[in-house]
Amino acid sequence: MSPMKLCVPGDKLCSTVDCIPGTGVYLRHGCIYSSLTGYVLKKNEGEELPVISVVRETETQLLPDVGAIVTCKVTSINPGSTPLKDRFRGTIRKEDVRATEKDKVETYKSFRPGDIVLAKVISLGDVQSNYLLTTAENELGVVVAHSEAGAQMVPISWCEMQCPQTHGKEFRKVARVQPEFLQA
Template identity: 75%
Template sequence: MELAFVEDCIPGTGVYLRHGYIYSSLAGYPCCSLIGQVTSINPRFAKVHILYVGSTPLKDRFRGTIRKEDVRATEKDKVETYKSFRPGDIVLAKVISLGDVQSNYLLTTAENELGVVVAHSEAGAQMVPISWCEMQCPRTHTKEFRKVARVQPEYLQA
């Protein structure tokens, strides 16, 4: 299956190059990470406004939902949505399926590399990750729970 033109993407595992195109050598679907902003939360899910797919900004509004069971890979029954996200947080997530008319895309943060990448404290400062489940305000030193993403080098800007 032809996936992309070689100038648009970098080939990885499970693909091969032929005549300037990247082809899949495995069955499945292409998977992209996306960046979104949490707009609201409740005990069952977090609503997200999708801002970027990969590094491409979106011109139209797309919405997604991160269900409680899709927040992390382990101990799913112990997840508390309000301890994972807050409105305004910027998250790195993946699309797991096209949802229904109300939720649009179903998203997941159930990988170590996915979760909150930017959060602001009540004091207005950008918080610093201190563990996989906490961030701290540099001004007040207040700690808040989050599902923190372990950001990979390709997402860091110099």
Template identity: 65%
Template sequence: PRLCSLEEGVAGSGTYTRHGYVCAALAGCLAKTSEDGALPVVSVVRDAESQLLPDVGAIVTCKVCSINSRFAKVHILYIGSTPLKSTFRGTIRREDIRATEKDKISLGDMQSNYVLSTAENELGVVVAHSEAGAQMVPISWCEMQCPRTHSKELRKVARVQPEFLQT
């Protein structure tokens, strides 16, 4: 939601600017601070006990619920390495499945979905299952293969950093 116009305040933590307004990027309490007659810095502060919420730029782990030719619907399960108390809905649009240009991605849509992207090498599919039910193996940055049938499927494969691999 809009908090104020850019004529009334400057975006601080927990906010972003869009179309001349400072908007909340997360749920929380509104805080305004100003110094020496300058425009106040508008921030959104979360209660430490409140539910962790996805923030702009957060790395999340999701499970794909449905997919069609234009987008994938997902449930957000983790923010960073922290499991969520309840899942959030998200959308990965076909045009946001890419390796670059992460600054061109929108922040959300009117259905309270988070709009997600794979616009970094480290982001993408980590685990996938083939139609035969086998866990697929990545064979390149854009393909995974079924170890049973040897069929290949296009996927934007995540390059998982070694420190995040579970043993």
């Protein structure tokens, strides 16, 4: 049977009345939930009810894996630790913004909503959250940012970008983009 439905950790798949839990799922309060990102499979294995599982598609590499470099758009800055609930969301924790002086990181001086960021996947997440990301390497961080005037800013150091119209400077964790990540 071929994969049918894409799901992420925490997605409710069905009731235990309808299916038997297989791999990649967990039970809670009489319902079966996905414990990983992948495809939902239902198979009749000689039982009364079909077995429901979640499997990863390894051949197509449709989803990022640990160690993958991903391009992300910052949608919100959350000073707390509440994970975002939407599909394929990632979190860059304060301690994963940069490699040194982690205790001095101020998130609003590293990223702003709307920024485009290169990050590395450090965890596929679990039931409570989705991807965990890091920008702690020099090559990772903000690659595109717009000033309050709406102009695309230019990096001037590893921690600042400047608006070409107003010449105003804003703090960011700037990526030192490597040639393999640039498109011609």
